[in-house]
Amino acid sequence: MESGENCELKTLINELTHGMESAKRLKVHLSSTSSMETRELLVQKILSSYEKALLILNWSGSVELAQPVGQMGIVPISPVSGDGSPQRDFLDRGFKDHQEVTDVSKKRKMMPRWTDHVRVSSDNWMEGPHDDGYNWRKYGQKDILGAKYPRSYYRCTYRNIKECWATKQVQRSDEDPSVFEITYRGKHTCNQTNNSIPAPASPEKQEPRQHNHNHNHKQNQPSDMLMSFRTGLRVNTEESDNKEMASTLSFPSTSYGCMRSENVFSPSMLDNNNHFGSFSQSFISPATSESNYFSASPCQMNNFGGVYTMQHSESDLTEIISANTSATNSPILDLDFSLDPVQLDPNFPFDTPGFFT
DNA sequence: TTTATTTGACCGTT
DNA sequence: AACGGTCAAATAAA
Numbered sequence: 001m002e003s004g005e006n007c008e009l010k011t012l013i014n015e016l017t018h019g020m021e022s023a024k025r026l027k028v029h030l031s032s033t034s035s036m037e038t039r040e041l042l043v044q045k046i047l048s049s050y051e052k053a054l055l056i057l058n059w060s061g062s063v064e065l066a067q068p069v070g071q072m073g074i075v076p077i078s079p080v081s082g083d084g085s086p087q088r089d090f091l092d093r094g095f096k097d098h099q100e101v102t103d104v105s106k107k108r109k110m111m112p113r114w115t116d117h118v119r120v121s122s123d124n125w126m127e128g129p130h131d132d133g134y135n136w137r138k139y140g141q142k143d144i145l146g147a148k149y150p151r152s153y154y155r156c157t158y159r160n161i162k163e164c165w166a167t168k169q170v171q172r173s174d175e176d177p178s179v180f181e182i183t184y185r186g187k188h189t190c191n192q193t194n195n196s197i198p199a200p201a202s203p204e205k206q207e208p209r210q211h212n213h214n215h216n217h218k219q220n221q222p223s224d225m226l227m228s229f230r231t232g233l234r235v236n237t238e239e240s241d242n243k244e245m246a247s248t249l250s251f252p253s254t255s256y257g258c259m260r261s262e263n264v265f266s267p268s269m270l271d272n273n274n275h276f277g278s279f280s281q282s283f284i285s286p287a288t289s290e291s292n293y294f295s296a297s298p299c300q301m302n303n304f305g306g307v308y309t310m311q312h313s314e315s316d317l318t319e320i321i322s323a324n325t326s327a328t329n330s331p332i333l334d335l336d337f338s339l340d341p342v343q344l345d346p347n348f349p350f351d352t353p354g355f356f357t
Numbered sequence: 358t359t360t361a362t363t364t365g366a367c368c369g370t371t
Numbered sequence: 372a373a374c375g376g377t378c379a380a381a382t383a384a385a
Contacts, residue, residue: 138362140377153376157361169376 113185134188136168148174156190164190 136154144151149172156164166186173179 137360139379141363142375142377145374151375155377167376 113183132168132182134166134190144171147171149177156188158190162190164188166190 135157137157137159138152138154140153141150142153151169151171153167153169155167156162158164166184166188168185169183171181171183173181
């Protein structure tokens, strides 16, 4: 993180450039017969670029937010600090020791959190949104006040085995039932160290299990998944605790998943995604590639890549924030360095189409 | 038999 | 007290 300033500057320029290019493209599209979708995509890109640029500016002044709060739990390597006892035990109800309970909830609070908005194509949505490459186990469902659909809670299947504390919540959108808001919390520590977790192609049956999933079967191979759902994926990382969020990235067509540990896609990072929406293990999809709007700035890669890979995570500092799509919001940044190291492969080739929104 | 899901209860936070 | 998140017993599926 050395040349931080330089990097930031480059990244900033990069973002602004992207924004300008997208704007130009949009201009062309406006006078042509392009689809509304294309236009919207471009608009999204423009907004996203500017949001990021703003975030970067903000970020420069808020790095200190990343204070290392000795967290445990998210660290891939040794989740336990000191005592060596499995955290999961703490969670067990049996342990109601105040101290421990407090620690746990604190820990949870500190977990990085980000949200994806996944839209499933009309013909596939019945099958459920997707498979993000991980195996999840449903542990609860709740009706949420004001929401039409219940929210489902999932945790990593390997939680007990590998002490992987990643969880996610799936909430179907009221307005657009074909959209599922998936909020991820914590990072997967299960696959990184060992590859045994592999690519279990377990059919994910997530959220919409309420609907049939007769065909839901195993189409979980990334490639399939990729194809199976098209769409708009929006990510918006948010930090829950203090600052509010922020940026929403949208991906026109994304593929979810594929982040199985070993899948290494290598390559470049999501440029934009990097700091903000990034983490999503999930959306990094190697597969699709069409056009690539991004070119990640090397800087960032180093920067972030480095960070991630390093266990900055240990400190799960802050979480990320993003600016909301609504143009009005001013992005506040609160970077989270605790992104999943694994997932963020600095080299990830982001060729997801429109990845960068 | 093992593993996953359902679902009401419990608990912490607001 | 209400709400959201998690637990865990009961149940279903593999």
